[in-house]
Amino acid sequence: MDLFKVTDSSKREKGSNTVDNGPKFSKNRIKPDLKQNVKVLLVGYNGANNTGSEARLISIVNDVRNVLGPDVFITIPTLNEKNLRRYIKEETNLKIVPISSIFFFAVKKLVKEHDLVLLVEGSCYMDTWTSALLWAFLWATRCASSFKKPCIAYSVDAGDLSFLNKFLVKREASKTDLIIARTELAADRLKKLGVTAPIKHTADNAFIFQKDVEDENVLKDVWAKKSLHQSGAGVVGFAVVDFYLWPVVIMPWGRSRDLYKWPYYFSRSKKRSRESDELAGRWAAAADRVVEKYGKNVALLCMEELDEPFARSVLGKMQNSKNAHIFSSREFNTSKMTGILQSLELLVTSRYHAAVLSLEAAVPQIAVAHDPRLIGLYRELEMDSYLFDYRTEKSDKKWDEIEKNINELIENPDKIHKKLKQGYKEHLICAKKNKELLRDFLIERGWEVR
Template identity: 55%
Template sequence: MQSNTANHDLKSRENPPNPRVLLVGYNGANNTGSEARLLAIIEDVRSLLGPQVEITVPTLNEENLRRYLAEDEHLHIAPIPSIFFLAIDKLVKQHDLVLLVEGSCYMDTWTSALLWAFLWATHSAHRQNKPCVAYAVDAGELSPLNRWLVKREASKTDLIITRTRHALERLQKIGVTAPITSTADCAYTFQEDSKDQDFLNSLWPEASEGTVGLAVVDFSLWPVVIRPWGREENLYKWPYYFSRSPERMKIREKLMEGWARTADEIIQKHHKKVVFICMEELDQPLAEDIQERMENKDKCRIVSSRQYNASQMTSMLSGLDLLVTSRYHSAVLSLRAGVPQIAVAHDPRLTSLYQDLHLYQDYLLCHDDPHLWEDLQGKINLLLGDSDLQKDKLEPGLSQQLTLSQKNRIILGKFLKEKNIIS
C-alpha cells in the first residue's frame, strides 16, 4: 500500500494566482441533501481561499445542477459522461485540490458506480500528486470487493473527515490507513434564504392547521446496477439501471400500503394534514402512488426536490409538527427547528445519526421489521400527543452537531495551511 507522504506543496508549482478546487460528488441529481451540502461546502471553500478561488463542480446532470447553482467567472460546471474515468482524470489534472463532497461516499447502498467514481478521483489525485480530502462523508455497507477497494484506494486520501464517529470506526475496521477525524454533516451550516420563511404555509395555506411530513424512499429501486442494456422503464442513465425484480416490486407494494394507511390514520385520528417530502426526485413516483392509495387524498400534498430548491425544502421541513423520515438529510435539516422525528431506516446513515442524537432506542425503526407499521403508528400517536417528548434530546443534539459541523471549515483550513495552499 502506498503511503500519504507525497509532498503536495501547491506554491512550489507554477499555478495561476487563484487555487483551483474540484468538488466531486452526487451533483445535479435534484437531491436536497446533496444540494445543501454542496452550497455549504462552496461557502467553506470561499471563506478559506477567498471569493476569487476557482471552483469546478462536475456533474452527470448539467441541467438539474444549473437549477440551483449559478455559474460565474470563478464557479464552473463541468458535464461528465456516464463512463467517467477519463473525464475525472482530466479534471483532477486541471485542479490543485480535490474535495470529495458526497455524504454517502464510502458505501454501495445506492450503486457501486458512485463509490467507484469517488475512489477513482482519490486514485487519480494520488497518482498526480494532488491533495485530496474527503469532506464530512459517511461510510456504510460494502460488498467484499468494495471493502477491498475502499481499503486500498481510500487509504491514499490525504485526509478523511467523517460526519459521524461510527463512520470513522467503520473505515478503521475495514483497514483504511489515511488520517481520519470525525465531525458532523456540512448541511447543519446550510442557511435557507429569508424569502423562503414559512414556505409550507405559503404553498399550502391549509397546512397551518398542523402538518406531518413523511419523507419516503423507494427501497425497491436500489442499488442501481451497471448493464449494457435493460428495460427502458428501469433506466436511470445509461449504463445504469434500477434493479427491479418481482421480489422488489412486492417490497414496493408493501411500502405503498403501509405509508397510505399511516397517512390516512394521521389525517383521521389526529386531524393533521400530510405532506409527502421527496428529498430526491426519484422519491416522487412512490409518493404519487401512495397518495393514489389514500382515502384522504385532498388532505395530502407532495413537495418534491424536482420543483423546489434546498432553501425551500428546508423551510418546509422546519414548519412540520412531526417528521417521519427514511431520508438522512430531512432529519438533519429539520433538526434546527426542533421538529420531533421518527426514522424508518434502511441503511446505517440514519442509524448513526440517531445514535448520536440518543434517539436510536425509542425512535428508530427498521424498514423490514415485521411490526413496522404498528410500531410506527404507536410512536406517531405518542409524539403527536406530546410534542415535547424529544425536546431534551433534540436541543442538545442540535447544539452538538452544529458545533461539530463548524469544525469542518477549521480542519480544512489547517490542512490547507499544512499544504501551503493558504498562509
C-alpha cells in the same frame, strides 16, 4: 511519520466544539503555484435535484471560499448540467463541467488540471445506491494520488459494501490525504475496513445551511391554496424512499422504465415490485391514521426527484389523499424544502437530510432507516428508541411500534424537544470544524489561506 499506520477519529463531546489534534497530515503532494488562483475540484453527486446534496454543495463552496479566498477557482463536474445550474451560479471563478456517465477519462483529466480535490458526496463510501458512484469517488482519489494532488473526503459517510467494494475502499480510500467523517459510526466503519488514511469525525455540512427568510412560510402558503376542510390543521411529513429501486446496476441494455441514465438501471423484479407496493401501502396506512385520528394533513416529501413515483404510489393508496400533498425537490429548491421541513409538527423519515435540515427547528422525528446513515445520526442524537432499521424490522409488530411513536410525539412533542435542540447545537458546532480542518490541512503544506 508513516501515513499508513495512522487512523484517528476525533470524539464529539457533549457541548464541546473541540476536535483533537490527531495525526499530522501527509505532505507528499505537489504545492500549487500560489501566484495564480488555486484550482479546487468538487467531486460529488451534483445536479441530481437532491435536497441534501444541494445543501452540502452550497455550504462546501462557502467553506472553500472562506478558507482560500473569493478568488479561488472552483470546478464542479456533473451528470446533469441543467439541474445543477438551478442552484449553482456559474461565475468567473466557478465552472460547471458536464461529464459522461462513463466518467473515468473525464475525472482523470479534471483531477490532473486542479490543485486540490474534495470528495463532497455524503454517501461517499457505500454502495447502497450504486457501485458506480462509489467507484467514481475511489477513482478520483486514485488519480489524485497518482498525480500527487492533495485529496480530502469532506464530511462523508460510510455504509454497506459488497466484499469487492470493501477491498476497493480499503485500498483506494487509504490513498486519501484526509477523511472527514460526518458521524462517529462512519469513522469506525472505515477503521474496521482497514482504511489507513487519517480520519477525523465532525458533522455534516448541511447543518450549516440556512434557508432564506422568505421561505419560512412555504408549507403554510401551499396548504392555504388547497381546498381542504382541514386547511388550518398542522402537517405531518413523511420523507419516503423506495428501498426496492436500489442499487442501480450497470447493464448494456434493459427496460426503458427502469433506466436511470445509461448504462445504469434501477434494480427491478417481480419480487421487488411486490415489496415496493407493500411498503407504499405501509406508508399510506400510517398517513391515513394521522389524518383520521388527529385531523392533520400529510406532506409527502421527495428529498430527491427520484422519490416522486413512490410518493405518488403512497398518495394513490391513501383513503384520505385529499388531505395530502407531494413536495418534491424537483419543484422546490433546498431553501424552500428546508422551510417546509422546519414547519412540520412531526417528521417520519427515510432520508438522512430530512432529519438534518429539520433539526434546527427541533421538529419531532422518527426514522425508518434502510442504511447506516440515519443510524449513525440517531445514535449521536441519543434517539435510538425512535429509530427503526427496515432491513431487519419489516414485521407488522414494528409498524405498530412506529404508529405508537407517531401517536406519542403528536400528543407530546415536548418530550424530545430539549434533546433535539441540544443535538442541533452540538452538530452545528462540529460542522463548523470542517473548514478549520481544511485550513489546518492546507497550512501544513504552506498554502496561503485566510
